[in-house]
Amino acid sequence: MLVQSYKLEINMSPHSSEEFEYEAIAYVDADLSQALPYLNAVLPRGIYLPDVPALSWRYRNHNIGFWPNRIAVDHLESREEAEELVEKLVALVNKVWERRPEIQPDFTTHRPPQPLEVYKLLPGLNCGKCGENSCFNFALKLAAGQSSPENCPHLSEKGMEEKKGQLEKLLGNRWPEGWF
Ligand code: SF4
Numbered sequence: 001m002l003v004q005s006y007k008l009e010i011n012m013s014p015h016s017s018e019e020f021e022y023e024a025i026a027y028v029d030a031d032l033s034q035a036l037p038y039l040n041a042v043l044p045r046g047i048y049l050p051d052v053p054a055l056s057w058r059y060r061n062h063n064i065g066f067w068p069n070r071i072a073v074d075h076l077e078s079r080e081e082a083e084e085l086v087e088k089l090v091a092l093v094n095k096v097w098e099r100r101p102e103i104q105p106d107f108t109t110h111r112p113p114q115p116l117e118v119y120k121l122l123p124g125l126n127c128g129k130c131g132e133n134s135c136f137n138f139a140l141k142l143a144a145g146q147s148s149p150e151n152c153p154h155l156s157e158k159g160m161e162e163k164k165g166q167l168e169k170l171l172g173n174r175w176p177e178g179w180f
Pocket residue numbers: 122123124125126127128129130131132133134135138151152153154155
């Protein structure tokens with residue numbers, strides 16, 4: 001097992017004048033540098049920066065960063081969610097490391113999704129329910145990792161399943177298939 005233990009730091013940060021959210025950093029007892037290219041091969045749309053080294057990944061509405069000595073997660077609603085997600089991420093790192101003989105490491109830096117590609121998969125109603133005044137502005141936010149598909153209620157309507165699935169795949173904010 002690569003990561004035997006970690007020290008979890010959870011901080012509260014203001015989300016708005018009335019709301020708070022949490023950020024978590026798990027300081028691990030192992031060097032994750034060697035594991036990053038394997039994680040890059042497994043995580044959809046992870047962005048690997050070999051010179052840092054670091055790997056960032058967007059999962060649901062969370063920005064996740066893997067560094068040699070830590071894993072950081074933001075936009076958490078509670079301490080419980082922080083503990084649960086960090087535990088899941090550490091388990092993923094260990095599983096990927098354990099199965100590395102069957103994984104082709106990926107040393108490339110993946111291209112982030114382009115706003116126009118994202119826009120083509122949105123409903124195109126320009127209704128503003130996502131908080132943006134047009135679908136294209138929402139596409140800009142999604143492509144920049146500043147929002148998530150859940151904020152467009154029309155994507156959850158009947159008949160939108162395929163587009164929503166394509167969108168999640170394009171944005172990469174799905175848990176990798178086959179990794180519990
Ligand atoms: S809620 Fe959906 S359909 Fe409405 S503007 Fe936002 S992205 Fe477009």
